[in-house]
Amino acid sequence: MNRIVKFYHEMGSPPSFYRITSYWLKPLLLFAIVLTIYGLVEGLFFAPEDYQQGDSYRIIFVHVPAAWMSLFIYAVVGISGIITYVWRMKVAEAVMMASVPIGAMFTIVTLLSGMLWGKPMWGTYWDWDARMTSELILLFLYIGVAGIYSAYEEDPRKAARLAALVAIIGLVNLPIIRYSVNWWTSIHQGASISLLGGSTGIQGWGMLRPLLVMAFATKFYYLYAMLTRAQTYLFKTERKKKWVKQALTDQTGGNT
DSSP, rough: OOOHHHHHHHHHHHHHHHHHHHHHHHHHHHHHHHHHHHHHHHHIISSSTTTBGGGGGGGGHHHHHHHHHHHHHHHHHHHHHHHHHHHHHHHHHHHHHHHHHHHHHHHHHHHHHHHHHHHHSSSOOOOHHHHHHHHHHHHHHHHHHHHHHHHTTTSSHHHHHHHHHHHHHTHHHHHHHHHHHHOOOOOOOOOOTTTTSSSSSOOOOHHHHHHHHHHHHHHHHHHHHHHHHHHHHHHHHHTSSSSHHHHHHTTTTTTT
């Protein structure tokens, strides 16, 4: 327990956060690349054909992991927002703002791939279905958090607190997205994977394996991209601190 508490406090310190996370970046990127290549190749070329949708279902190996990540990342943004708003922790600010553009990207991929999937399945690219509409609202929330921060960027601490408030309010949208197909009549299919049963769109290990691989690949990519952006955020907001100057000196071999 003491080690966990110590690790928590170290990760809450910008210099320690930078030092510890720097060791993780290359392995995270390597895992993300390898798993993405494996998952896409197996999913797009070797997974069995779906008995109802044929080969058109293969977009699931992009759409579903992206959809999962759009929700997961916003949860990170919201939780980081709570920590930022209540305790004003700089590392939480960095994680929150570093996560926003990545989450927005995954949300855009979710919406676009869903539209491409929807045309052959439902006969239309878009329908104001509860799941689609709430996912679109999620994109607007990401944009809203980024926009609020940009509007007060000259005062980063104030900007982060206001952005955190928007992020916290937006958390209410996550259960709506998750359970929209259960709460309202929807043309969208149910959960692709469910621990309690009722999964749709997945038949057998041949389909499940590449989907899970892609799920891990997207998480490794997120961690790599988020930590890289968080370090940049801390460099910018703490640029007058000695640890930033020392880190930059170490990066350039003393040629600053």
